[in-house]
Amino acid sequence: MPVDYKYLSELLFPNVTMTEKELEEKYPPRDLPEGAKVTRFAPSPTGFVHFGGLFPSVVGERLAHQSGGVFYLRIEDTDSRREVEGAASALVRTLSHYGISFDEGVTEDGESGNYGPYKQSARAFIYHVYAKRLVAEGRAYPVFSTDEELEEIKTADKKAELKSVNWETDASARREAMFARRNFTIEDVERELSAGHKFALFAIAEGDGTRKRKVNDLVRGDLELPENDEDVVLLKSDGIPTYHFAHVVDDHLMRTTHVIRGEEWLPSLPKHLQLFSYMGWKPPKYIHISQIMRLDADGSKKKLSKRDMGANLDDYSRLGYCPCAVIEYVMTLLNSNYEEWRVQNPDKDYTEFPFNVKKMSSSGCLFDMKKLDDVAKNVVSRMTAEEVYENFLEWAKTYDPDFAALLGDRDYALSVICIGRGGKKPRKDYGTWLELRSYMEPFYDETFKVEDEYPENIDRGDIKGALTAFLESYDHNDDAGAWFEKVKAICAPLGYCADMKEYRASPEAYKGSVADISMMIRVAVTGRMNSPDLYTVMHIIGEERSLARVRSMINKL
């Protein structure tokens, strides 16, 4: 006897009171200008935002805001087992730190917008309306499980199970099981229900897996994917939907026009398309982003995972990468012509760049910390001294409070930051605040230390002689030219060459050059072999402290 689906749907969902019509009215199509895109970032709150998570969020944000559309945040918390406490609000905070802001959706302490709730766990009543309809249409059926079976599902380590699976026999076994599940009578259902058993809801797959269907991805173009021939779980036995069902219902109701997600979803796209077709809804456009990879020790590419350096966004904060530098790097990876645009528009905000989906790469890329560093240096070199100061101070307050205290003398700090800043060829000494911290150490007595030893082959007596001579002739009022003339004057008596050209012509005739003499002074004053222009440095540090360091060095030798 054929199953009465209408009756079955009442049996399964007796408490559904809302109608689809009501939902359509509650969440009407958005009133937006032609071409405006509605995108979303829809993470599951299983931890903290990961570098890879920046990609879909930046793409979504750009696409929406560039087109005058809407960008919203939806939390996909349909798996309570994996949910991490506080992850959602941490997520909002992190993204906002990176300058990614949402027009609606989950916020740090609640949510805003007319298309909510934006947490899937709070949307069960919505999903059930559509689930009920699919049952009534004979397109979905329940599968009952006893508590013991559910317990088993919960504890089974699916990953480990899959590894030891025999794919050949398993595939046919699963098909058989699938057909077996589809066979049931109303009496079975009534019996299970009265026994208090929970059910999961499956959608019947009507596709033919041997037939291909052309589907479009905005980045990859036309793809040939097999039709879906696997029954998908719509609702888990706790009544909460799986990703597949939630995606279809939510993105329809929230009127998403473009779904941006990782390429790991590509294989399940036929499932989603089938569900959209069952529901009679127009599917959104899809953009599947490739994964960010890292180089494994054995030389192979691996997905950038949480534990990898550079994966956790907290690493960037700790190291003091300006969020805008990280975004800048993401942009270079996202759109191949971004760097070119940046060269032509050094002072524009990245949001002025015409982001183009067609310029996105369809092959996964390797995370390159060196490139990030280069980008960061460029970003910092383009900032004003004030911007650098403010950002650096902010960073230091949480990561190096002692140093932050030193930065209290704003003008002094600015004078250091100003070295080589601006102009056509700005210095690029540091790309991170941690690097800047190190760069600034010589400028404060509290952090000054002699880090670089004089090379072994330099005569200690010469150093002492040079430093002493330097002190004797030093006049703080000298200009840079006069100052250097005096340094040159130290050379000859010690057997060093004051003229570099001459020295290079016959190095064997001298013990060294003015470069060596300068180095001797440099190490004494800054504690390092390398520094920006020494005259400038000494005038920032001041006469008294500079000379004190030189004297102290003489005494140590």
Added chain:
RNA sequence: GGCCCGUUGGUCAAGCGGCUAAGACACCGCCCUUUCACGGCGGUAACGCGAGUUCGAUUCUCGCACGGGUCACCA
């Protein structure tokens, strides 16, 4: 294993039937230079393999190889 996606120098990548195959990072050399940084110039280095289509393939087609993804009441 089935299915899907991908494959241009060490890395990110332009290219969309005819090019000495861009550019950026990294690396090396030279120049500038008192060191460093900046800047300038130059260099090493690539179309995975094999068929086919074509007058001509990095570009189109098909195999293969390799890499990645996926096959849960996870997302």
